[in-house]
Amino acid sequence: MLIDEDSTRANEGASKPLRILMATEYLPPHISGIANRCKNLIKGYRDNGHHVTVVSVAGTDCDIVAPSVPNPFYTAQRMFIAVPLLLLWQLLDFTTPVPYDIIHAVGPLCFPFIFAMPLFKLRGVKVYISYHVYLQYYKRHYFGDNLILGMIVEGLYLLFYFMPLVCFADVVGIPSRTADWCVFAYSKRIHVMKSGLDTTLFAPREDEAVSVAETLATPTSQLTQRVVPDQSSRAGPILVYVGRLAAEKNVDFLIASMKHPKLAKTTLVIVGDGPERQRLEGLAEEIVGADRVYSYSGSQPGDIGLLKQSSSKRVIFAGMITDERETARFYAHADLFVSASASETFGFTVAESLSCATPAVVVRSGAFATIYRMIDEWMFEEGNVEDYADKITRTFKDRVVARKVSRRIAVNQFSVEAAIRNLLKTYECIVDEREHELESLDAVKEK
Template sequence: MRSGDAVPRTGCEARGVNVNRMRPDPSATGSGRPLRVLLTTDWWEPVVNGVVASVQTLRRELLALGCDVRVLTLSQGIRTRNEDGVYRLGSVSASMVYDRARIGMPSGRRALRDILRWSPDVVHSQAEFSTFVWARRIARTLAVPLVHTYHTIYEDYTHYYSPSRTMGRKVVESFSRRVLSRTDAVIVPTTKVARLLAGYGVHRPLHVIPTGLDLDRFRPAGSEEEHADARALRAALGIGPRQRVLLSVSRLAKEKNLDEVLELISVADRADTVLVLVGEGPYRAELEARAQALGIADRVRFTGVVAPADIPRWYRMGDVFVGASLSETQGLTFIEAMASGLPLLCRRDPSLASVVVEGVTGWQFEGPAQFTARLNALLDDPRGRTQMAHAALEHARATCGAQEFGRSVLGVYQQARERRAPLLLGREAVPA
């Protein structure tokens, strides 16, 4: 990160920042019309992951702020189509590289012509591969800013493409530097990622803006109906009313480090606990075998695929949220758990420093002994756990709202447009 680069903070990293300064008028395009924003992403529904959640939240908030927003993404098949402002480019499967990944096909000229006629004022890319090529081409053709959100710490995924972690990191470093050099601004969810990119030699304005959360959707069980639903979920998994649920919501992939969670559960040896792994993925068979080998298979439940709309229900049936992943850029599931009133127990990671307030919203641990001690403290002190759950909920409400996320990203757009002001003024003199 260069000296002097703007790094506005908001959401979970806000500390005394006046967010009101970052509220540009979305109609301030010089022509009186709403700001047109094109979001590009390789990942979109029906896929469920952090990138999809982030982009969907951003789209909703930008629309609420009065922007005109469209999305360019990949179809689940070879046909290109446009539905409700979402352009889906034909693509083919790349699951041999990464589960459910897809590669865009060199088609979609009609979609490109339509987007160019619409003429976005800002292009905001959310992925570094297929749709980034389109994002760069559109931004360059229209001479508008290209903003990019760097969602993934790829060096934690080297096992997918390189037998050597050192070599894999060098590939990631070079690739990231090359891709980001073509952007006007880069958004990252945490200071950890900003420092990582600075270490890669990325010299673009870096803005730390954590993804906001829809706090109306993620909340503790309140009504009797919601409590009954939580009890029904437990019963369906064969979990008794006196057992405590340790919850993890995650794609079942190697980089999520769920092997370590299983080992920690085994070492803690709490017969009154059940670990519920919410999600599906290519590593499930290995995890099931590992649970069996550790002798804890009777205390581990795999839910399989869960519809995105049902995820809040699963948070509400938990007692403690656990995780050991070190591949998170922000840890959205930890924030969702916190907003659902769950104390956190997670492996120490700088990306979670603003989420886990030690002894208040939860604990970060290092090693099995510390995990066991923290878990025992949580489970053997129901009153303390209730207080921590309440504190987690309040912390999420105070720091991780979606509205601040949308306003702050809009502020980045405004800064990027101002840096390109001469080009933009010349472009807006031409009738749309």
């Protein structure tokens, strides 16, 4: 059964303080859409008067540190290897009530918590599992035509991880309807979560703030008809990509497309780091020439001043930026955000760019095609360089109105307040065992 993302609009306020245990390996200073989502939710829950205990890895702002090791597939991210002893003691001490009403465990990791789920259920703690990664895409991308190896890995994953995890889950949350088939096959109930961001932090440039604010009061039909020519003398757009540099993100496509004639005067700024960075730098040098590539290699990432390099450089690697305010400035001072990743389950960076009044030219695939239907005219077909270049050219030409439309979409569609109300209401229904309410909120039934 699928609880629709709009299911909690009625009776949005929480009636009593909840005791929430949030178990997540994804929190700042780790940079990802999942980490930002968890940070925003935790703050929002506490601001709304709920008691939140956070279990996470060393180096994060959490209440209980769980034993962890670097993720072998991405060493910048740590992964749990055991449930914290303090938490186990709370569950095993039957002389004292467990201080939690509900646990929200964040997947696709949290693997050791599988073994603690029977204890949570035995002690009356409700279980909400959120599942944020589209692993079917990873399977195709990393195993390709090796069907036997892919089937073995998928079988092990289902048997030892996913099925035991969702077996104990009262509800499985997903960011969008773009999710692995096993989510729909084995989950007892599915909740499509709202994904909110701080639209005051991710904001337009200061010189645009007034005009964009005025735009929010203008009917969309009128706004889209008011095409205002931009008198800027800039020859070509500055594109920004923000995200991890890994094979599944398809940054190769963005770099290789720089040789297209329509993008001859375009600059691509890449904000982020990852295992593919060195190879991508080499690819950029092949495509635009070594003298037109700038790679920041200091101990600290580059700042917004790197955009000044755009007069002489065509591909700029800015490195990993952990300060969200600085990331927001990169979005706001670029002309367009670009992404060719088809592996997203939500695409937080798209919402962030729109909130900064920066139009997003993204692939028409995966979650992008469903969540961001309102910007379909800016999307390109997967792998089609001609379509990609054409969308960049057209969107850049109409960028004055496109920037205003972008900000309006973000403020209206992706506020963090709506996401918090949405999840709190769902938690309440689970904790209070209001099955009739959950049943009435089911929009789609999957088998």
